[in-house]
Structure formats: structure tokens, C-alpha cells
Amino acid sequence: MTVNDVLTVHGGTPLHGRIRVRGAKNLVSKAMVAALLGDAPSRLYDVPRIRDVEVVRGLLELHGVRVSDGAEDGELVLDPANVESATTDEINVHAGSSRIPILFCGPLLHRLGHAFIPDLGGCHIGPRPIDFHIQALRQFGAVVDKAPEGMHLTAPTGLHGTKLELPFPSVGATEQVLLTAVLAEGVTELRNAAVEPEIIDLICVLQKMGAIIKVHTDRVIEIQGVPRLGGYTHRPIPDRIEAASWAAAALATGGDIEVYGAEQVDMMTFLNVFRSVGGAYEVTDMRPPREGSAGTEGKIRFWHPGGELQAVALETDVHPGFMTDWQQPLVVALTQARGLSIVHETVYEQRLGYTEALNSMGATIQVYRDCLGGTPCRFGRRDFKHSAVIAGPSKLHAADLVIPDLRAGFSHLIAALAAEGTSRVYGVDLINRGYEDFEAKLAALGAHAERA
Template sequence: MAERPVSFADGSLLAPEDQLVVRGGTPLHGEIRVRGAKNLVSKAMVAALLGETPSTLYDVPAIRDVEVVSGLLNLHGVHVTAGPDGRITLDPSNVESANVDEINVHAGSSRIPILFCGPLLHRLGHAFIPDLGGCRIGDRPIDFHLDALRAMGATVEKTPQGLDITAPAGLRGTKLTLPYPSVGATEQILLTAVRAEGITELRNAAVEPEICDLIAVLQKMGAIITIHTDRVIRIEGVPRLRGYRHRPLPDRLETASWACAALATRGDVTVRGARQADLMTFLNVFRSVGGEFEVDDSPTDGGIRFWHPGGDLRAVALETDVHPGFMTDWQQPLVVALTQARGLSIVHETVYENRLGFTDALVSMGATIQLYSDCLGSTPCRFGQRNFRHSAVISGPSKLQAADLVIPDLRGGFSHFIAALAAEGTSRVFGVNLIDRGYEDFGAKLAALGATVEGPGMPSSTGPVRLAAGGPVEAAR
């Protein structure tokens, strides 16, 4: 294949050396392993700032978000030490203010810095937050965060460099109600309220498994937090917290991504470390589409096997929603599998208004997908009157053909890879560095499953090597 540049919509170019070449048409077969959840690990690392003694986190994936948080913690005097098998130790004994210019090095690389507000206000009385990054999948305003901080006594000053936040009279508990059960805002309030004076009552809180796991971390540190019915969380502030030792829940988002890859390629993939309890809603839909799975509850090496049993996949109608609904992060990889289902599938995205933009690439590969601004579902939706194309009708099965693909965001990028693996011919995928944000050893795992992928950092014939920082993955047995 001739090497030619590929451009973004803004005219910027991705050079040939930034690509991976994917030869499609081969079912994925084999075994991989997932570690701790990306959406918990980075938050638990921030929580270590609140303790007066060191914390230890196990089974940490080697992904870019962990690197970003480690860098920010180091800038604030937290000593982060990596050990074997994904263990990290975080020592907050010498927390200090960081230089604004040094913090700004991380500007735009992640949205995690906003969660430093509460811990830094408790430890230093001051927090500076740089410009935030993350995937461009829709509006993710930080107003919920800032409104909650102000209600608890913080003063927020917006500067050209970022946000300068202080708490002149300290932080105090209060009653809060979120307009939407935002995961990030719920985490912000938890990390701030645990050492605020008095009691904080949070209504309309997010209750995702990662939120409950963060509460478990804080409870180990000495926090008093109660989860009531109807999305109400009560936090009783305490004057001090200690360090923790914690093994996070496994990454249910990565698990579902590999499950969808098995389905779309007519393969058979075992995900070691996966846990059924966190995937109940996904597993129901996976089976409704026609996929099969088998749960292994072995205490030391358990997981879930996902496979395509043969025959036609079935079209479904689904809507994304906050937990316990169908996760928005599960939607994108599943849509690729739905292009291979017989009939009309309907997907109503209710969490992020621009998350269906990744389907343009699937259409260029031969999929039949029509997007609508109407709400094609019954779940209450914030986007119905705002002209966002947030509903999709997928007609299948479609024979996918290879194409040049530019990764738009983390989950959409994995979905593009699934499409390339399922397609006939050879695709080039650009911007793979975005995948490193949330998928450890992505290249090695592809190799372990028998994918034919070539490019910088891919495993050689002598065995797996890393695509991103971290330990090697065990090859399929």
C-alpha cells in the first residue's frame, strides 16, 4: 500500500509513521487480561492526596491517564512509586504547591485535573487547574463541579491559564442536587466533602460501580459515606484521613470492547479478570444480539469467554443511560457488531450528544447507518430539542470494506479498529496514541488474539512487546 498522508478536518496531517496497518477478515481467537478500571484507578490516585500516610493501589493498568495523574501528583510533592504486577505506592507526606507553568504542561491531556480541587484545598488551601482535555464526544461542562465547590465555600477565579481556586474560610458540608447524575461531579463532591466540616447530602448522584469503588477507597481511609436509595449519598466530614490499600474493580469498559470485537469478527475471546456483576446490562444486550458468553468464577484466574455462535446476529433497539442503564462507552463498539446483524437496529444516545459521529467512518466502509436528531426511544433525553444527531438506525448485515481511518476518541477509536478487523482488505488506522489513554498493551493484545496488524510498537514474531508503557500481556493459551 502506497504511503500517503491523511489529514484531519482542520487540515493538519498525520504522517505514515503514525499509522497501524490492519488486515481484516480474520476472526479474533485467544485470551487476554484486563486490569483495574481506568475510570476508578485515576480517581483513587487523586484520593491518595487526602491521606496522611502512604496508599497502595494494585492491578493498575499502564495507560496514559495513569501517567498524567502520576505526573500531576509528583508536581504536588506526592511520591509515586511503581512496583511489580501493576502495584503503585503514593506517599503524600510532602504535599506542596506546584508551579503553574509545570502544571500547564499537562493542559489538555486529560480531564482528571479538575478532581484535584477538593484534595488540594484541604491540603494547601489553594488549587490551580489547567485547561482540560479528554475525548471530544460532546459537551462536558465543569459548571457542576464549580457550582458544588462554591456551595461548599470555595472561591473560583478564572484566569487565562486556568482556574485559581481558594477556600478562605475552609470547606463546609451542604445540601446539593445535581441537575444530571454526572459521574465527574459526583466524584468531585465525594473527594471534597469527606474532609469538609459537617454533613454533605448529595441528591441525583451517579451510582456507577466505579463510584461505589471510589467510596470503598475513601471508607478505607476513614471516611463516613452512606449510599441511600434514589441516588442520595450522605457524606459526614472527618478532620483527617489515612492511606489505603485497594485492588480496583476490573475494567468493564475494556471487557465490553473486546467482547464486541469477538462478535463483529465472528471470533472467540476470553477476557481474564472480567467480572459478571459489573456487566449485567451489557451481557443481556450481548445475548439479545446473538452473542454467547460463559462466566468463569475461578477466584484466581476467572473471567468471561465471549464468542459468536454462528448464524445471523439479531437487530436490537437500545438506549444508553446512566447506571444501571446501558453505558454510553459500550455503545460505540457494539454499533460495529450491529452492522453485521440482520434487520434494523436502533440506538438512542442520551449521555453525550456527539458520540455517534464515529459512524461516518463505518458508512465509508460500507455500513448502512442513518443518524437522526429525533429521540428514537423512550428514555428522557437532554438533546431532543437541540438538533444533535444522537439517534442511529443501522441496517444490516453490511459487508465492510477496508479504508483509511482517523481515530476520533478513545472508544470510537477502538470501534474503528473493530471495523478494520471485521472488514475485507487492508485498512490504515491513524492516531493510535488516543487508544493508549484507556487500553493497556493494545498491540500485544491484538497479537495474542491473532490479529494481523503492522506498525510501530507492534509485537514481533518472537513474542509480544508493549505498545504503551507497562508490562507485557500473556499470550493466548
């Protein structure tokens, strides 16, 4: 953290205006990795300028992929014609800044016959072990050698299709299997797979490249390996996490924000809860261009209609449940709702630590080890505080805040905007991992915030 990594926020002003979200962070970075699998260039549109994209771009360039900006703003061209090995030291430069390197394993094993996994970084919201990634790669035929600096993988007899079942519908593990299976010899069957919109969009990318992937009922994905893949041209789904974050900011500050690029279909669960709390929204569908008409971009307008917000009980879950990345921003708005709200976090076991900072600002939030407000989850008999009760409404006041991770960081930012007085938010550069130009967007919405 540097001296300049501090944002001074003068709170108490409702946010009003319009902003735009681009391609989903959780798809764009994986689509960039998928370009490694092709024998022709790929073209990706609507790529946000965020830190995670910079990390993946750097890793791809280390491995010989030529990454260039296209003619359109947010367009990337990825040419994998000259894939090559990178040194351990070069790869380790990126260790700690992203968990993406593990997803390079399958593509690099196919292209080079070997791969390296450095110590993994990412947000500290639970251990998110890589055991299944390693186990899956071994089942495909990879040989894994552990070393102090990470893990070295080889595939002396190539990679072969296999049958796998996830203990939990993990997004990362599902991505690993997809990126490995598409060029593996034979058929791979993955049970209990994640089916998030970003996963389906990644499947669309791979299918454009020539993959054969069937999504069956009951979370079963079947991948028939093919001998080669080409490039793709793809415009990703919009970032539903960023859209929901700005929606929560509108609700918490009593504001009115139009989020261009946001789409209803992948936000239906969030929109139901948003309306139940007392928020209002209006969907404007995208209109394609017609003869004599330029067309219009879709948007969702989110606003606080006045009156009291109402407490709710919700559980996070894998898709199509309430997304875990939606809960932190929304909890800030729930501090302003009348009554007791209950949040049961079932995806990550250590994702409620950010509530301590909200309590220091005047919120009343108690966390529990029990499964509250719903059915028991896999954390229920373990020593994890994974349920929260939020009593409101609470008047928030300014405080000095230190950002612990990406999504909690944005919730802290929302709290500072909703609070009376001037807050200092430390570590705001972490927000750049997943929110493009967030300071410019704050300014466009009338927020009073500046670098310290």
C-alpha cells in the same frame, strides 16, 4: 499525530485467544487522586499501563506526591507526605491530555489551601461543562478566580459541608463532591448522584481511608466530614469497558475471546444485550486460593456461535442502564446483524460522529436528532444527532480511518479488523489512554496488524 501513530490492519481474520483486563480506568485514576487526601501512604494494585495513569502520576509528582512501583506487577505506592504547590506552567503541560486536573481541586484545597484548574482536555464527545464542578466547590466555600490560563481556587475559611442536587447523575461531578466532602467540616448531602460501580468502588477507597459515606436509596449520598484520613490498600474492580470492547470485537469478527479478569456482576446489562444480538458467553467465577490450591482468576469467554446476528433497540443511560462507553464497539457488531438496530444515546450529545467512518467502510447507519426507540431524553428538543439506525448485515471493506476519541477509536479498530482488506488507522496512540497494551493483545488474538 506522528508518522508512527498509524496502525496498518489486515482485516477479515476472526480473533481467537485470551487476554486480561486490569483495574478500571475510570476508578484507578480517581483512586490515585484520593491518595492526596491521606496523611499516610496508599497502595493500589492491578493498575493498568495506560496514558491516563501516566498523566495522573505526573500531576501527583508535580505536587510532591512520591509515586513508586510496588513489588507486584501493576502495584503503585503513593506517598503524600510532602504535598506542595506546582506552578501554572508545569500543570499546563498536562492540559489538553486529560480532564482529571479538576478533581485535584478539593484535595489540594484541603492540603494546601489553593488549587489551579488548567484548560481541560479529554475526548471531544460533547462539551461536558465544568459549571457544576465550580458551583459545587463554591458551595463548599471555595473562591474561584478566572484567568486566561485557567482558574485559581482558594478556601480562605476552609471547606464546609453543604446540600447539592445534580441536574443529571454526572459521574465526574459526583466524584468531585466525594473527594471534596470527605474532609469538609460538617455533613454533605448529594442528590441525584451517579452510582456507577466505579463510584461505589471510589467510596470503598475513601471508606478505607477513614471517610464516613452513606449511600441511600434514590441516588442520595451523605458524607460526614472527618478531621483526617489515612492511606488505603485497594484492588480496583476490573475494567468493564475494556472487557465489553473485546467482547464486541469477538462478535464483529466472528471470533472467540476469553477475557480474564472480567466479572459478570457489573456487566449484566451488557451481557443481556450481547446475548440478544446473538452472541454467546460463558462466565467462570474467580476461585479463591485454598489449602493445597492456588485458586483461579475469573473470566468471561465471548464468542460468535455462528448463524445470523439479530438487530436490537437499545438506549444508553447512567448505571444500571446500558453504559455509553459500550455502544461504540457494539455498533460495529450491529452492522453485521440482520434488520434495523436502533441506538438512542442519552448521556453524551455528540457521541455518534464516529459512524461516518463506518459508513465509509460500507455500513449503513443514519443518525437523527429525534429520540428513537424509547422515551424522550434531555437532547430531544435540541439540535444534536443522538439517535442512530443501523441497517444490516453490511459487508465492511478496508479504509483509511482517523481516530477522533478513545472509545470511537477502539470501534474503528474493530471495524478495520472485521473488514476485508487492509486499513490504515491513524491516531492509534489515543487508544493507549484507556486500553493497556492493546497492540500486544491484538497479536495474542491472532490479529494481523503492525505500525506503519
